[in-house]
């Protein structure tokens with residue numbers, strides 16, 4: 001089934017197979033968008049809760065985002081284990097537990113991203129807080145806090161390779177949009193894949209703007225609490241701007257291999 005055909009099918013046919021195929025397609029598209037826009041590089045990953053089973057999530061097998069196609073997407077349970085007997089845990093991402101712990105802790109979440117986006121990394125090791133300065137980034141909330149694995153787990157590789165560490169990270173996220181990971185990257189989560197990609201792009205733009213503004217010297221003007229609240233309120237139920245952005249990012253992405 002071609003990508004476009006799968007989408008059309010999902011719109012009229014609500015069978016489990018059709019919904020699963022549509023979710024895999026959208027997640028593969030998100031991988032290509034995030035790679036193309038510089039959010040994901042060789043490493044990092046994005047997932048979506050399985051629309052046919054809330055106790056599972058869909059994620060690519062161990063593969064760089066720029067190379068992911070819908071057929072590379074596999075199901076993983078909320079302990080981080082592969083669901084299908086044909087898929088070995090060794091072929092999954094080491095840090096898949098990040099996703100498992102967040103879906104376990106937050107039933108409201110539908111999509112999760114873990115990335116090492118270069119623009120955000122300085123804020124994970126600096127005392128300068130990551131707070132919104134550009135309007136779009138208001139959607140991220142008042143501040144993304146920094147999770148430091150060393151506080152609880154001592155000297156490690158900084159990688160999140162088991163559920164105990166992942167649950168500690170999920171505790172840091174709490175009810176927020178995400179959390180910076182000291183010396184490592186970021187995790188952000190949303191209520192849909194499209195929303196998540198938007199958050200990631202807003203995060204990147206905000207990080208670049210904030211870094212550049214601070215390099216200019218002088219004082220930095222952050223969005224106020226009231227502005228952040230006003231933006232969140234204005235976004236409720238509005239999908240047209242999100243669709244417009246998604247279609248733009250998708251038009252720029254390389255979808256080679258999708259119809260093979």
Ligand SMILES: [Zn+2]
Nearest residue numbers: 095114184185
């Ligand atoms: Zn990582």
